[in-house]
Amino acid sequence: xxxxxxxxxxxxxxxxxxxxxxxxRKAVYHALARTCDHPxxxxxxxxxxxxxxxxxxxxxYNTLEALCKSGLAQRxxxxxxxxxxxxxxxxxxxxxxDATLGDHxxxxxxxxxxxxxxxxxxxxxxxxAIPKRVxxxxxxxxxxxxxxxxxxxxxxxxx
Amino acid sequence: xxxxxxxxxxxxxxxxxxxxxxxxRKAVYHALARTCDHPxxxxxxxxxxxxxxxxxxxxxYNTLEALCKSGLAQRxxxxxxxxxxxxxxxxxxxxxxDATLGDHxxxxxxxxxxxxxxxxxxxxxxxxAIPKRVxxxxxxxxxxxxxxxxxxxxxxxxx
DNA sequence: TTTGATGCAAAGACTTTGCATGCTT
DNA sequence: AAGCATGCAAAGTCTTTGCATCAAA
Numbered sequence: 377x378x379x380x381x382x383x384x385x386x387x388x389x390x391x392x393x394x395x396x397x398x399x400x401r402k403a404v405y406h407a408l409a410r411t412c413d414h415p416x417x418x419x420x421x422x423x424x425x426x427x428x429x430x431x432x433x434x435x436x437y438n439t440l441e442a443l444c445k446s447g448l449a450q451r452x453x454x455x456x457x458x459x460x461x462x463x464x465x466x467x468x469x470x471x472x473x474d475a476t477l478g479d480h481x482x483x484x485x486x487x488x489x490x491x492x493x494x495x496x497x498x499x500x501x502x503x504x505a506i507p508k509r510v511x512x513x514x515x516x517x518x519x520x521x522x523x524x525x526x527x528x529x530x531x532x533x534x535x
Numbered sequence: 536x537x538x539x540x541x542x543x544x545x546x547x548x549x550x551x552x553x554x555x556x557x558x559x560r561k562a563v564y565h566a567l568a569r570t571c572d573h574p575x576x577x578x579x580x581x582x583x584x585x586x587x588x589x590x591x592x593x594x595x596y597n598t599l600e601a602l603c604k605s606g607l608a609q610r611x612x613x614x615x616x617x618x619x620x621x622x623x624x625x626x627x628x629x630x631x632x633d634a635t636l637g638d639h640x641x642x643x644x645x646x647x648x649x650x651x652x653x654x655x656x657x658x659x660x661x662x663x664a665i666p667k668r669v670x671x672x673x674x675x676x677x678x679x680x681x682x683x684x685x686x687x688x689x690x691x692x693x694x
Numbered sequence: 695t696t697t698g699a700t701g702c703a704a705a706g707a708c709t710t711t712g713c714a715t716g717c718t719t
Numbered sequence: 720a721a722g723c724a725t726g727c728a729a730a731g732t733c734t735t736t737g738c739a740t741c742a743a744a
Contacts, residue, residue, distance in 0.1 A: 398742075399742095400699080432700070432701045434735080434736085435701070438700080486682050494673060494677070498669070498673050502670075505665055506665070510660045510661050514653060520642070520693055525686070525687070527685070529681045530683050530685060534678050555717090560724085576709080577707090591725070593710080593728090594725055629707080
């Protein structure tokens with residue numbers, strides 16, 4: 377799992393991906409890799425500055441873009457619901473980011489727009505059920521090479 | 536198919552969904568239902584005004600929200616790539632909208648961020664392959680009710 | 695030392711909102 | 720006639736960019 381990531385490993389990881397290792401990048405990557413919810417740039421920035429980390433919002437954006445370009449993170453579909461939630465937070469808007477590599481399944485709350493990982497075992501069952509044959513057929517018919525899947529279950533709390 | 540939608544049908548459809556039938560709403564819905572790519576609000580607005588339809592961008596947004604709330608359209612995950620394409624268009628940014636009801640599969644170009652429907656037959660094969668059992672297991676374990684799936688194949692043109 | 699990252703602030707894009715006016719029902 | 724939709728413009732977010740400064744390699 378990517379959860380436990382201490383300094384030396386991180387600096388190696390960055391080096392392997394051609395990224396300089398700075399305090400800010402370590403902080404952003406660490407914060408991203410540690411959660412299984414999928415924060416927006418703004419949420420990450422608040423989270424980090426609340427913990428005493430000083431860094432500018434622009435740097436969070438730049439860092440996230442660097443991480444995505446180098447393959448250490450991915451940008452997910454953004455838009456949650458349009459309206460601010462009861463606490464006044466506009467929690468749904470803005471792109472969300474994810475440091476988990478490889479295909480996995482997300483679940484989005486239809487009410488709050490929050491995005492989470494489906495626990496690995498369950499998500500894997502889902503992915504395993506997809507026949508490669510169908511994917512190949514789609515690739516062939518449309519003349520494309522499928523790079524990865526993005527699967528989202530939109531769900532409400534059970535009644 | 537929803538493609539062929541003329542006036543009287545549209546006014547009935549709106550009425551059934553509790554929406555007033557105005558020139559602008561007909562235009563927006565018609566434009567949305569007619570394509571299988573998934574335009575942003577801005578793209579729709581440009582498309583409509585280019586065809587001589589006069590309407591404000593705010594109305595396009597308001598109309599799309601009304602359509603979504605009444606169940607005639609859905610908002611899709613927005614974010615394509617961050618950078619404007621070669622023609623200077625920032626084609627990827629902004630929410631995309633879809634007038635097709637029910638689950639279906641999208642394909643997104645990893646380069647341009649453009650979103651399209653996977654042709655119905657192929658998409659259906661994909662969806663049919665998902666075992667209900669796994670979905671029920673997820674619902675049970677997480678205590679949720681899955682409303683719908685959002686599946687996106689991120690792909691590049693075949694080499 | 696060289697090169698790339700950061701911070702700040704400003705610019706830009708996307709989206710929502712308030713209010714007067716007009717149109718559907 | 721009543722009430723909702725429209726248009727406009729203004730305000731609010733979210734995101735990117737330019738440039739001077741600073742830090743990693």
